[in-house]
Amino acid sequence: MHMGNWQEHRRYTNFKELQMKIMVGYKRVVDYNVRIQVKPDGSGVVTDGVKLSANPFDDIALEEALRLREKGVADEVIVVAIGPADLTAHLRNGLAMGANRAIHVVTTDAVQPLTAARVFLKLVEKEQPGLVILGKQAIDDDANQTGQMLAALWDRPQATFAGKVEIADGKATVTREVDAGLEVIEAELPAVITTDLRLNEPRFIKLPDIMKAKAKPIDTIEFASLGVEAHDHLKTTHYAPPAKRSKGVMVKDAAELVAALKQKGLL
């Protein structure tokens, strides 16, 4: 069904130019420089008053979408965030970076990956993007799931952990950073791509762009209006700090180190 829509969309544009939308997930998380503290009662981590920023992998996703638009592969970049009302300022950053418009799905509840994927599916059905680019993981829950789940629900290709993306002839050729090395796959569009760290280096936001972003539209959609179940799929019952490694001993020279490792049977 989606494929049909896509082909229709292409026919409509008469194959002259690929008029493509790119949808980008743009999650707000605790800034990567913040030292995470677990609350003493184990009920969560301290987030009050800490700096919040865009998920670094999502900045990379947005940067890649903007570069594809600049290459003429796409004509519109839409940033999407799911969360509370005060996400507007965060979405303005995405618009200042260069997105054409934003969609804000409003909810005060924490959203787990399966729910996020279902929300994205609703937006994808409405917007019919040729490409959805998400970060491979958010640096708060480190789940690494939403892109894969969206691709499954949408029944479209996924190219995760992308280190290089090329779009041509209705398909994406993606170099993926896998444990064994670099894997190259081809994915017919529409498709979902998740970004790895080395895909690109996101641009800095310039002051005039912040001014321009104020005029760009942010669509607000109430989570409840999407008809997606909101319940938690996984219940988090306790938070704990990680076990600490104890500090060891300093050795004075190479000979002492080798002797110590030999004694432990490691050399």
Added chain:
Amino acid sequence: MSKILIIAEHLGGKLNSATARAVSAAIAVKPETIDVLVLSDAPDAIAAEAARIEGVSKVLTVGRAENAHPLAAVLAPQIAKAAAGYSHVFAPSTTFGKDLAPRVAALLGVAQVSDVMNVEASHTFKRPIYAGNAIITVEANPAHTVVATIRTASWPAAATGAGSAPIEPLSIEATLPNHTRFVELQQGSSDRPDLQSASKVVSGGRGVGSKENFDIIYTFADKIGAAVGASRAAVDAGYCPNEMQVGQTGKIIAPELYMAIGISGAIQHLTGIKDAGTIVAINKDGEAPIFEVADFGLVGDLFKLIPELEQAL
């Protein structure tokens, strides 16, 4: 009682040892059965390896030409079908498992538990968040299939050798998509041990200074039979390829011996090594954070100390 299906990871006709680590996590659930599913174009040799892992009840094989390469879009519909009757589906938390498991979970309409580091009960697990700076206890819905990836560094490989599980071909009715195609795998050619599973790892950081200087790390690693890793700073500086990166954004490893050379010890690097048996740090800056976690620390110039180490071996 729990019945667990483990998705075998393999490459070039060989079983990846991450599979045996997932078996260890499955044993911790105390299930009735642990079956291993091998999806490949030529599953027989891989299945024979899996059958020798202790604790495995049965090995199921799906041999199809489409399974020649690990494309999640192709494998996931088959696994979702094969999952019928199982309470848990486990895959290793490698790039293979991370790519695949969420797609399986979504097809089943269930959540996925990422990076299981401890099994508390059949549906209760511990996993890291915030780059390992917090550990959460999560409860999965007992009415749903548990789909989980197993954090390989947290689990020893289940012993291989004594097992002799039966191997059965499984026929799965599933229409497979052709919208995703494998083109190629570019592997760094190396005779060194595999970084993810090596018992000894020597890593170099920004302190090594250049791509050429990294030879000193390779030579030393070869002398002690170690795999070679690198910090993100070294990878970003172009000293070595990304597949060598150890840390939150690279590989999470747990060798018996880890030697960090010229690595300051950023949190994102420490996340990747904190399950190592013994950590050795060599750095010219005695205040470097790596010394806070090292079992043995040695302050000095690595270009002077490494030859001395080689001599002392």
